[in-house]
Amino acid sequence: MRKGWFVLMVAFSVLILAACGAKSQEDVTEELSAKLDDMEGYKASAQMTLQVGKEPQTYEVEVWYSKPKQYRVQLKNVEKDQSQIILRNKEGVFVLTPALNKSFKFQSNWPENSSQAYLFESLVKDILQDKEAKFTASEDHYVFETETRYKNNQMLPVQEISFNKKDLTPASVKVMDSDRNALVTVEFSKVDLKAKFDANSFDMDKNMSGANLEVPVMADLAEEEMTVLYPMEMPGANLVDEKEVATENGKRVVMTFDGEKSYTLIQEKTTEIPEIAVPTSVSGELVDLGFTVGAINETSIFWSYDGVDYMLASNDLTEDEMVSLAKSVQGSVVK
Secondary structure (H helix, E strand, O other): OHHHHHHHHHHHHHHHHHHHHOOOHHHHHHHHHHHHHHOOEEEEEEEEEEOOOOOOEEEEEEEEEEOOOEEEEEEEEOOOOEEEEEEEEOOEEEEEEHHHOEEEEEOOOOOOOOOOOOOHHHHHHHHHHOOOOEEEEOOOEEEEEEEOOOOOOOOOOEEEEEEEOOOOOEEEEEEEOOOOOEEEEEEEEEEEOOOOOOOOOOOHHHHHHHHHHHOOOOOOHHHOOOEEEEEOOOOOEEEEEEEEEEOOOOEEEEEEEEEOOOEEEEEEEOOOOOOOOOOEEEOOEEEEOOOOEEEEOOOEEEEEEOOEEEEEEOOOOOHHHHHHHHHOEEEEEEO
């Protein structure tokens, strides 16, 4: 009898200790917030997969962050040998395309205005701001489910964020549509929360020249055929006109879509690569399209991809609809 009682007491003690050791949602949230406050900078490596078009696209992501507001995010599409860098320093926010020796300057408060699945501090902010966030714990991870802060929140309303229990570094992020299909997945392979940076780490010229060593400037683009892309979805409009216009430096294709949601899509091939990457000022807010970064305002959205400049303009489409439409420009015909 005594032996049975002793075993029961031991088992009960183990349960009590286990319960005491389990961290609550509030505990983990407070620790994440404190870690963010104490952190001076970090470096992170990740792989991001986008479910767009017929085939998923995979990018290597490298993130540098230095407190309070210096960022360098490099996105590489390995298959297409393309690279793009989002840079924020004291001079502003820049988007660099090394292969074309192009750079754009934004007057923007990026990344504070939207969710960013590959930024540690953005993920923590999403958790802190969502009072309805859900929390679970597995053997190795703490998992939060939160609302996103994207402009096109209706397209990607929810995300699942996993942190490593060992050090509370991000492990993975799944950004999902309303049917809980993961359209953006980020898998972190390395996070260094004690990273140090030199004075030029976030300098635009240094980053452009350094990136050119990894992804050389493209050869003569004039010799390559232009691939004309079409939207995969055309809500409320049909293609009624398509014109090809010769320009001084190449070719421009103008498509007119008419209907309840009318819009114009312009594509122009880049044929001359500037010798010096002088930043071009862009009117609009930086918007992440997944496969590239663009600029958006109330009536138009602009982006560059694979040596072609795109502009979609409409008085009928909302900003969310323009983002959705731009992401769907995937169907191709070589001209």
